[in-house]
Amino acid sequence: MTIDDRLETRPSDRELLRLLSGGTPEPSFDHLIRMSDDCGMFEHARGPVPKRWHGYCVDDVTRALIVICREPEPAPELVRLAEIYLAFLLHAQDRERGFHNRLGYDRQWHDEPETGEWWGRGVWALGTAASRGPTPWIRAVALERFADGVKLRSTIGHAMAFAALGAAEVADVLPDHQGARELLADAVTVIGRGGSDPAWPWPEPRLEYADAALPEAIIAAGQYLGDEAILRDGLALLDWLLSTATRDGHLSPTPAGGWGLGQPRPGFHQQAIEPAAYADACARAFLVTGNRRWLTGVRMSVDWFLGDNDSRIPMIDDVTGGCFDGLAEDSRNPNQGAESTLCLISTLQLARWLDRIPVDSDPATT
Incomplete structure (x- = not known):
């Protein structure tokens, strides 16, 4: 054996x-820290050891930013990681086309920006950081880039659902945010109501x-x-x-x-x-x-x-x-x-x- x-x-x-x-x-952030570096969070691991050669993806960096923003009192090390993850998303975002998803360990993008499911997760993370980010500057920058993200739309139900969850985060603190409200309404249309x-x-x-x-x-x-x-x-x-x-x-x-x-x-x-x-x-x-x-x-x-x-x-x-x-x-x-x-x-x-x-x-x- x-x-x-x-x-x-x-x-x-x-x-x-x-x-x-x-x-x-209690939630442990030990493995999140182990899987992260000064660029983002590695996608895959062999056991608990990061597979650096597989690189990073927006899908996972968004999840990482969301869980830190959900912590009521994140440790300084986690706040620093939140800044790294947000910087990753800013680098991935194209205001006209959506988000890249896959970044190699060589720091080169392996795809073109689109409004796939990773765009939805990107908007979700930006909305969460805008409403719950651990520092004022994280909240301010995230809200600015959220406003860009919600101008776009996807024909994919899951992408619109993820984006809508980010819009809900913003609507919770800014009920009259037009971009958030319009995206929520459009998400229902794309997803369907059963x-x-x-x-x-x-x-x-x-x-x-x-x-x-x-x-x-x-x-x-x-x-x-x-x-x-x-x-x-x-x-x-x-x-x-x-x-x-x-x-x-x-x-x-x-x-x-x-x-x-x-x-x-x-x-x-x-x-x-x-x-x-x-x-x-x-x-x-x-x-x-x-x-x-x-x-x-x-x-x-x-x-x-x-x-x-x-x-x-x-x-x-x-x-x-x-x-x-x-x-x-x-x-x-x-x-x-x-x-x-x-x-x-x-x-x-x-x-x-x-x-x-x-x-x-x-x-x-x-």
């Missing part, structure tokens, strides 16, 4: 019980990845545009999506290859981006409606990382602070890339928030 074989072996039940009974850990077939109300023919961001964007649009019909549509879509991903009381998310009606569940390879997206969407649904049933979705997302998943395998490396890259039926991918770790951090940030909600609060009926 090789070292890699041992790394991929199913963990013991003792490890699972230790994590599930020991409480939710079909009439109760067996498949989803606006796309298959579930793909990070799908919970779509109803979250619709919910946010209904929230900040003051449109109850849009809000109800978003909540209904999220309710259906969460129902399809619930199995025996735990989260059983869409596998990496997607899922269509009639295909078997559970599906593998499962990735950390799925529970992270569910956690974000369900947290927003709770904050908008006050209905505590949405907290179950947040809790299931947290517990997926702790090992309450289809394979009963914990996904957290509590030595490195990283998250394993994927969940198979009887093993986990030993690598700890940027996306997985950042999704873990964002979900644990919500877990910390979840633990502070009084358990005796009256549930709402919305």
